[in-house]
Amino acid sequence: MRMRKLSAMVLLFVLALITVSGCWSRRELNHLTIILGAALDLKNDHHYITVMGTDPTQGGGGKERSQGSGQGSPFVVTSAEGKTIFEAARNLSLIMPRRNYWAHCEVVLVSEGYAREKGLRELLDFFTRDHERRRETYLIVTRGQAGEMLKVMPTLSQYPAREIIEQIRLTRISAKGLVTILNDFIAQSEGVTRTSLVNYMDIRNYGGNPEIPGQGEEKVQAGAGVFYNYKLIGLLNTRETRGANWLRDNIKTGVISFAPEGEREKNTVLQIDRVKTKMKPLLKEEGGQVKYTIEVTGSLVEYGGKADITKKETVKMLEKACSEEIEKEIREIWKKAQRELKTDIFLLGDKFAHAYPFLLKTDPSEWQEFFMALELELEVKTKINSAGVRGKPV
Template identity: 25%
Template sequence: MIFRWKAVLMFAFMVILTSGCAGKTEINDLGLVMAVGLDKGKEEGTIQVTAQVARPADARGQTGAPSGQTGEPIWSSTATGDSIFTAIRHLGKHSSRRIYWAHNFVIVINEDLAKEGIADILDFFTRNHQLRMRTLVVVTPDPASKLVSTITGLEVVPGQAIKDLFQYSSITMAAPKTEMIDLQSAYLSDSTHPVLARLSLEEHGISNKKPTAKANIKQIELVGTGVFKNDKLIGTIGPEDTKGLLFFLENVKSGAVAAQCPSNPDKFMTVELRYQKFDATPTYKDNQVGFDVKLKSSVQVVEAGCPFSLKDRQQVKELETQIEENLKGKIEKIVHLAQKEYKVDFLELGKVFNNRFPAEWKKIVPNWEDEFTKAKISVEADVQIKSSVLLYQPTQSGKKNEGY
C-alpha cells in the first residue's frame, strides 16, 4: 500500500515538472518583427502590411555570409488583406516562421492611410497580446514599406535605428516621441488630440567606398509632427515649429538657438538650452478660459562668431532678449497653429484645465473645441545666460599683425 502511494506521488510530481513544456514554441520557429509598415493596398479598401523580421545570425554585422546565410540583417516581406489581421495571416503563406510581435520597435503608418483614419490600426495593435504599449508609432510621407526595409545609419537593423533616433529627440527637438500608450490615451481623451512623429528618407549618407561631394545614401530622419483630429491626420508641422510644441508635451532637456551678435548683426552666436521650467497655468474668469504660459530657461553660449564676454552685461542682456523673443515666437506660433489653423487641442491644455478647475471642466467639456479656439493664451519667456561653458573671455587671435 505504501509503495502504491509512493508511485502515485512520483507520477504526480513528474506531471508537474513536465507540464511547463506544454504548448512551447521554439525561438527558431519565430520570426521576430523589429518594425512594421502600413500602407494603402492597391485595391480599394485593402491594407498592405510590411514586416521587418530580424535574421539573428546575420544581424551581427558579418561582412561575409556563411553557408545558408545571406549576409542581410533583416528579411522584409509584404502582404495585403482586407484588414491588418488578414494581411498578417497572408504573410504566413510565404514565411517559414511564425510572425511574433513582442520585440517590435516601431509601427510606421503612411500618411495617405493615416488621412483615412487609424482607428482600426489602434484597435488591432492594442488588442494584440504580444505587442508592448511602449512601441513607437510614427507617420511618413514615404511608402512605409520602403522606410522599414531600408538599412540606414549605424544600426544594422532598421527598426533598431528608428528606435534609437528617439533616444535623443528631447535634445534635437525635431519630433515628439509618441508610444502606443500615448496615442491610445490621446485618442480616448475627451479633449486631447493625438500627434505623431514624422519620419522620411533623406539623402545624407556618403559612401565610404565611393566618396563623393554629394550625399547620396538615404537616411531615416525626424522631420516634424503629424497632427490628428480624432483618428485622422489633418496636417503636419515642420521641425522648426515642432520645437515650440515639445515644451507642452515633453520635458525638453536641450536645444540650440541662433542669435545675432550684439556687437555685429551680420554675425551669429549659438546658445544651448540647458535647464527649462515650463508652466501653463489655466485661468477662468467671467466664463472665459485662459492660460498663462511661462518658460524659464538657462542657456550657455556654445559658439560665438564674434567677440563676446559674460563680463559685458550690456551684450549679455541684448543676447538674452533676442533668445527670449525667439522662444516666445516659437511657442506663440504653435499656439496659433493649434487654435486657428487646425482648431484642435493637441497641446494637452484641456487636461491642464481639468486638473485645476474640475467642476468648471464638467460644464465646458462638451464644447471644449470651441472653447479652446477662443481661449486667451499669453506667453512669456525668461532667459538667463549662466555661463559660456569654459570660456569667459572672447576667443581672440594671439597674432599682433593686422593680417591675422
C-alpha cells in the same frame, strides 16, 4: 493496506506529472522570425503591412536576403496585404516560411495617407488586444510609403528599425521631435483634447547605386503629425514641433539660434541647459486664459555679434534677444493651432480638467471651440550662465 494503496496512487500521480510535463505552447527558435519593426500602408483600399525581421538562431548574422539589403543581410523585409491588419499579418506566412514573433517589435510606422484615411483605431486594436504585442512600441508617421522606411539601409546600426528608434530618442537633443509610444497615444487620444502628436519622418536621397533599393537614402526627422480622434489632421515642421514642445513642457535641452539686437542674421546660439515651466489655467466669465512662465538657462556656444560680450549690458541684451526668439516661436505655433489646425495640440484640456474637474465631462468638440478662443499670456526669461572662454568677438 490502505497506506500501500495511497502510496501507489501518489506514485502514479507523480509519474503522470513527469510524463505529461512540458509546454504546450512552446515555440522553437528555428521556427520563428523575430519582428523588430512594422509599417502600414494602403494598397487597393487594403491594409498593406511590411515587417522587418531577423533570424534568432543566427545571432545577428542571418542568411535571408531582404528587399533593400544585400546577400547575407542580418534582417529580412517582407510585405503582405489583407482586408484587415490581422489578415495581412497572417498572409506574411505565405511568403516567409516561419511564424512571426511580435513580442520584440519596437517601432510601428504608418504612412501619412493611411493615417489620414483609415486612422489608427484598427492598428491600436491589433497591438493591444494580443498579449504578445507591446504597448511600449514607438509610433511614427511617414511621408510617402511607410514600408520604404524599413528598406533604407542603416548607416550606424545593424537593423533599420533599431536605427529609427535611436533617431527618435535623439530628438530630445534638438527638441524638434517627440517620443510617442502606443500607450501615450491612446491616453492622449482618450483625454479631454482627443489630440496627440507623433513623430514625422521622411526619406532623403543623397546619391548611390539606383539598382540597390535603400542605398543612397537616409531617414530624417521632419517634424510631427497632429492627430485628432485617432486621425491625422495636419503636420508640423521641426520649428513648429519645438514651439509645441515648449508649451507641452517637453524641452530639457537643445539649441536656440537668434539674432543679437541690431543684427539681421541669426548668428548667435544658446545651448539650453535647463528649462523650468510654470503653467496656470484660468476660467473667467468671458472665457479662458492660460499663463505660462518659461525660464531658460543655458550657455552661449556661438556668438556672431559685434558688441563686447564681457560687458554685462551685452549679456543682458543677448538674454532679451533669445527670450524674444523663443516667444516668437511659441506664438507662431499657438496661432497655427488655433486658426489652422483648430485643435488643442498642447494638451491644455487635461490641465484645465485637473484644475476644474467638471471639464472632464466636456464634449471634445466643445473643448476645441473653447480652445480656439483661449487667451495666452506668455513670459519667457533667459539666463546665460556662461559665455565661453573668449571675451571680445573675433
